[in-house]
Amino acid sequence: MRTLFDKVWTAHEVVAETADTPAVLYIDLHLIHEVTSPQAFSVLKALKLPVRRPDRTLATMDHSTPTSTDQVFGGVPIKVDAAARQVRQLEQNAAEFGIELFGMRDARRGIVHVISPELGATQPGMTIVCGDSHTSTHGAFGALAFGIGTTEVGHVFATQALLQRKPKTYAVNVEGRLRPGVSAKDLILAIIGKIGVSGGTGHVLEYRGPAIRGLSMDERMTVCNMSIEAGARAGMIAPDETTFAYLKGRPRAPQGADWDAAVARWRTLVSDPGAVFDASVDLDASLVEPMITYGTNPGMVLPIGASIPAGTGDEVFDKALRYMGFHGGDAMLGKRVDVVFIGSCTNGRLADLKAAAHILRGRKVAAGVRLLIVPGSQEIKREAEAAGYAEIFKAAGADWRESGCSMCLGMNGDTVAAGQYSISTSNRNFEGRQGVGARTLLVSPFTAAASAVAGRITDPREFL
């Protein structure tokens, strides 16, 4: 009786771990981007080593790339010089080492964790790594996917393997069903609120139960994406018909007879009945409310109708509230909104844009509020334009951009000014994450869109 994680781990164990040495774990797919790869390429050059399996490596640029159309397509140079250098360096490195790159003007470019599933490159049972902690996203397909540092990026380049200690397993059992206006983002924020920002440290989460089975792939990716925000390296969901339907026909997915064989294999990727997990937690999705963070880590989160806990006397808690300009006892509803950001590897997919469009249709962004909507990939941008969402966004007064990480992290020119309140669908409300002094409140796309229209923090169910 093995867990899903055990099955994937064992299938990739080149050498099992011992008391003295970690396991050698084979890596099926290595995703790279411009920010965490340059120093790893430098190591290869110094050691005169090739990338061992360029055919198992995909490169894109997303973190430091601008999202304004003139800088991406219009011939206007990238405004941030250092970012322009990083982009050039990845172009050179990819060419030198024979790695496929979805570059600045490629129609398939986008956020690394959005394009790999979109291409069908992310598949059940794979091991997937990337120099980015939100690699946990790919676990939505039943892959074991986790973020690594740049030294490990170099290890995978040189060997297609990593030295790893086997993590523990953690079952997140979710009963019931999410109610209208409550999204996968609210569910994962509720889970993080329950187990805490380090509750998953040393573990791989497996999200299970009827509420998880009822989620679309876009929603499952939102859940797995934020596993790292609970401290877990990875989050996984067993593949099922929803997974297979998503992957079928995608360019990098198996085709023809190979497809049938692959699906037969993928069906075995479930935790056996009676498999034992090292830890577990139970939630009822039907009790989850729209959630919002009020502090400076994703565990400082509340149902949107709740009030901030009164001062606990904890210095760190008080410091977080001071940074946010909030006080214990404050209601979240009605608080000021300056910037609204809809996008990121957490909530930049078509289902997220559809949710935002549902609320923004025929409505206007409140005066004094800036709404930035950034698709997770160029493909999603085209799909949102074809579905008419982009027109709804523009008519509402939103700024509709090219794909990228954008305002999730302030390193590409899209930033929130000091002291401003940003209602954001991204994954981290850390101090300064969206710009020096920026105050971030994490929410779902529904809540972000509703708050943009109302000009204050609003329960999205008022607009459904």
Place this chain on the structure above:
Amino acid sequence: MEPLTHVRSTTVVIASSNIDTDQIIPARFLTTTTKEGLGSQLFADWRYLADGSANPDFALNRPEARGAQVLVAGRNFGCGSSREHAPWALLDFGFRAVISTEIADIFRGNSLKNGLLPIVVDDATSAWLLDHPGAQVDIDLGAARLTLPTGASVCFPIETFARHCLLNGIDELGYLRSRLADIERHETTRSAAAT
């Protein structure tokens, strides 16, 4: 890498819990393409005031921080982004060890690969260290033992192989490459199983 056996130093205390890697090194400094020079940007948003001058209230700016190689921090240090720039910045500033009651997984792995010791201690030891900034501590990596100036000492958990590599100045990549024949065999077997 140079062998690392001992760290004997005074401590600097930043008592906050959940210090994330965006605080250690904010994203706007990640546009670098080298590992060097990040020390001046370490904890930039806490360390410098809006006008760029040093914040006198911040621990790293106090005179006793000069030369300190051990950072003592609150619970769950290094959470968030996988950026290896975080240990690079700490090392470039001069730190060789971080002590907390809990250290986030990716940061811990990145630190070990760069010769920054991630040391997890019990609540009582942590509380003593948080209350005594500037304490002279001795970290014996071979014995995996931390000794306080009171004479009290505690063992800390550290992954055996990473410790072996640090003590002997061995690069883990060399070991991994020594297993290339196993990796090739794995590839052949798995492609036969059509995975």
